[in-house]
Amino acid sequence: QVQMVESGGGSVQAGGSLKLSCTVSGYPFSTYCMGWFRQAPGKEREGVAAIDHDAITNYADSAKGRFTLSKGNSKLTLYLQMDTLKPEDTGAYYCAIKGPSDCSAASWSVAAPENTFWAQGTQVTVSS
Numbered sequence: 001q002v003q004m005v006e007s008g009g010g011s012v013q014a015g016g017s018l019k020l021s022c023t024v025s026g027y028p029f030s031t032y033c034m035g036w037f038r039q040a041p042g043k044e045r046e047g048v049a050a051i052d053h054d055a056i057t058n059y060a061d062s063a064k065g066r067f068t069l070s071k072g073n074s075k076l077t078l079y080l081q082m083d084t085l086k087p088e089d090t091g092a093y094y095c096a097i098k099g100p101s102d103c104s105a106a107s108w109s110v111a112a113p114e115n116t117f118w119a120q121g122t123q124v125t126v127s128s
Helices: none
Strands: 003-007 010-013 018-025 033-039 046-052 057-059 067-071 077-082 091-098 122-127
Touching (some): 018 033, 018 091, 018 122, 033 077, 046 067
Antiparallel strands (some): 003 018, 018 077, 046 057, 067 077
16 A cells, blocks of 8 residues: 655745655555646646656756755655745645656646555745
């Protein structure tokens, strides 16, 4: 049974930073794609960033240069460092894991393939 726990959301002013954490247990495959997507009220789901089992990363244009993915000591622990936050970054952020095919930030914005799992979500609020 796949279990996912994420944390680290909060409220900050524009220009501030937050770090999200995500831990996955019970994922049965050795190859994977992990990352985050976000959902803001009234907006479509947006893929933010992705990293595969070989640590190859991909970021949405909106995240490039400001957000950084990194893996923890545990293979399925992931961090998203978010710097220079903007009000448009506000939303619920969801950590997700799936198979390694099409491991891109954009892939989180489309219908999830089989064996995709995501965490409960954490709220990020950036005030101007």
